[in-house]
Amino acid sequence: GAVVSQHPSRVICKSGTSVKIECRSLDFQATTMFWYRQFPKQSLMLMATSNEGSKATYEQGVEKDKFLINHASLTLSTLTVTSAHPEDSSFYICSALSGNTIYFGEGSWLTVV
Amino acid sequence: GENVEQHPSTLSVQEGDSAVIKCTYSDSASNYFPWYKQELGKRPQLIIDIRSNVGEKKDQRIAVTLNKTAKHFSLHITETQPEDSAVYFCAASDHTGGFKTIFGAGTRLFVKA
Numbered sequence: 001g002a003v004v005s006q007h008p009s010r011v012i013c014k015s016g017t018s019v020k021i022e023c024r025s026l027d028f029q030a031t032t033m034f035w036y037r038q039f040p041k042q043s044l045m046l047m048a049t050s051n052e053g054s055k056a057t058y059e060q061g062v063e064k065d066k067f068l069i070n071h072a073s074l075t076l077s078t079l080t081v082t083s084a085h086p087e088d089s090s091f092y093i094c095s096a097l098s099g100n101t102i103y104f105g106e107g108s109w110l111t112v113v
Numbered sequence: 114g115e116n117v118e119q120h121p122s123t124l125s126v127q128e129g130d131s132a133v134i135k136c137t138y139s140d141s142a143s144n145y146f147p148w149y150k151q152e153l154g155k156r157p158q159l160i161i162d163i164r165s166n167v168g169e170k171k172d173q174r175i176a177v178t179l180n181k182t183a184k185h186f187s188l189h190i191t192e193t194q195p196e197d198s199a200v201y202f203c204a205a206s207d208h209t210g211g212f213k214t215i216f217g218a219g220t221r222l223f224v225k226a
Contacts, residue, residue, distance in 0.1 A: 032211070032212060034213070034214065036216075042218070042219070043202060043216045043217065043218045043219050044157070044202065044216045045216075046213065046214070046215060046216075049211065049213055091154065093156060093157075095214070097212050100145075100208050100212070102147075102206075102212065102214060104156040104157055105156060106155070106156050107154065107155070107156055109154065
């Protein structure tokens with residue numbers, strides 16, 4: 001099946017700094033990707049829909065200026081957590097649409113200290 | 114907004130018994146209902162899915178039923194094994210309207226040997 005890769009798998013950053021997470025579709029082109037956040041023992045919460053060549057569509061309650069999404073190519077979407085705080089520590093996972101099938105990345109653990 | 118409710122949050126069964134997890138969804142436009150199994154810190158793994166034009170689907174020990182009128186769908190696992198122990202998520206998506214997938218809260222299944 002199709003492969004979606006995320007990088008980094010784990011990252012630790014200092015409070016107040018920004019961190020970028022990449023989501024790549026390795027063997028297909030994805031005009032649409034999705035970003036989720038998952039706190040421990042909780043569900044995957046959709047943050048935004050990333051659309052290639054246009055602005056992302058954010059879910060209610062998600063700050064677009066804090067969680068910057070860029071989908072500049074058909075194989076790459078990036079999520080930048082700006083001015084990170086400890087409460088942003090979470091598992092971030094992307095998914096990409098190929099045909100009518102969704103493929104998930106491996107996820108990225110973010111720890112803000 | 115769209116909402117998917119999932120019950121129970123925790124389910125403990127004896128090996129060999131059946132397990133049933135139930136979900137309801139709010140968005141009548143939803144037409145695709147996947148079920149995922151997730152191990153801690155890993156990406157969700159699709160285990161079975163059902164589309165709105167089908168009422169039931171079975172794959173070996175796993176079956177899913179869908180009642181579109183009531184907006185209910187359920188996962189049935191028969192002859193449970195200890196390796197079935199994991200967190201299971203139901204989800205609902207509109208495959209004609211953007212493929213945005215909304216997840217249920219998850220069910221932690223314990224299968225006791």
